[in-house]
Amino acid sequence: MSKRIDVTNLNVYYGKFRAVEDVTMTIEPRAVTAFIGPSGCGKSTFLRTLNRMHEVIPNAYVEGEVLMDGENLYGTGVDPVRVRRQIGMVFQRPNPFPTMSIKENVLAGITLNARRLSTKEKDEIVERSLRGANLWEEVKNRLGLPGSGLSGGQQQRLCIARAIAMQPDVILMDEPCSALDPISTLAIEDLIQELKQTYTVVIVTHNMQQAARVSDTTAFFNIAGTGSPGKLIEMGSTEKIFSTPDVKATEDYISGRFG
């Protein structure tokens, strides 16, 4: 299930503007990789290129290579829709579909595969996914109610359940806790620890403690100034990045002496 991602010389452009320059990195399977860096350095942009979600934005394109277990996501004939079914994404703000019930939300991706599922299979998927997102106990008695009636933290876990219902290989999370209170944040962090048993997890965060708590590997991105592209400055085991980074800028950023 869990797959490794190799990125080679990746550049990301919004029209003429180069937002991310020349990133080369390896994202290990069964581990959590955290992206940190100042605002605007291209963390979200880069993350979205890992499941081709940047293509939703007009004029955005990439140069370079992204291999998932050796298969180029940008190879000719590769369907971005298929890529996204294997690489799930969780967004900064919880976004359950407001017109769907909790159960329908969990099944939203599955039903896209057009395969007819029996009620029993559906119920199993719903329970497994909600359990996987540590949400089952809280919602098992109100699966038919709208997903938007849950608290922010529950909604975010619902979105995670929706993503893992697809049984993806990789889960990308863009600041999944930034709209949540500390308790919900802890619940999600615990969940991330469990998810990495099964999936490759990539998380963007502005919270240094969070990166230190949940990740095995940390990648630091930076920009020279506004208008210049973001670059990968340093990447290594979280322990090393947070104690003895090789680059001065990384140390400055982590210790809060940034800018």
Place this chain on the structure above:
Amino acid sequence: MTSTTQAAEASSPPATSLQGKPRPGDRNFAATALGAGIFILVILAAVTAFLLIQGVPGMLADPADAPTTLGQSANFWDYVWPLAFGTIWASILALLFAVPLSIGIALFISHYAHRSLASVLGYIIDLLAAVPSVVYGLWGSTVFAKAVVPIYAWLNANLGWIPLFGGQVSVTGRTILTAAMVLAVMVLPIITAICREVFLQTPKLHEEAALALGATRWEMIRMAVLPFARPGIISGAMLGLGRALGETMAVAMVLSATGVVTIQLLTSTNPSTIPANIALKFGEAGYGLNVNVLIGTGLVLFVVTFGVNALARWIVSRRSEFSGAN
């Protein structure tokens, strides 16, 4: 202004510095808004009063007192029923054509077309709304009606066993189906414009949620855009329906009406509609209770329109807990 403020500051003790005076801008705005709200209610009340005072005598009239209108009917209800049926029937048919087409055009503009093409298309649709209804009437009765005659003949010959397409096919093409299609063209712009607006307002968040699950563009539209836009689509359709129900000139010019109640779409015996009937009869109705009868039919139309709007509101509110409001 400045000097009074300074004077006020100077004279007021610091203990009351948090107390504020109502600002004139706020007060004026509140008064204007309230006035506008009351004005609308007054207008509505005045129209209702007019319809009731002038219409009710017509509704109770003896056919002998209103020969031009009620001449061939037993009473007012006997007279108004085919008209009310025709009005609703033509309008519903028009919506059946217009709503799917409008949704399609609006989706094309909002989610498929390149931005420059989308704006040109939007502009053209808006232009359609600016064409006066007499022009549609002229076009419908002289050009369009003739053009559809062969199609009607074919439908009648091959699908005549379906009651809708049965009967003796019209040779002029000026049938209720033609009128409904002309109406559809007329209500298309307003429904399209509203659908386009609500489609564009779909939160990016939900569109991206669908796409990130591996939805194709059409699946994304079904999953995120259409459910979100559902109340807006219904409102748009109801606005279109309101216009179709009240449309006068185009129907009066296109439709060859005989005042029957039938669901056959292709024959030359068609129900008329209330507004078209008022326009056609008004000139010769200037004596007795004829005018009151016509106003009475107007009252019926008013009630029908009102009922349609209430129904639409009810549909929109029925699943409001699942609405886009998050």
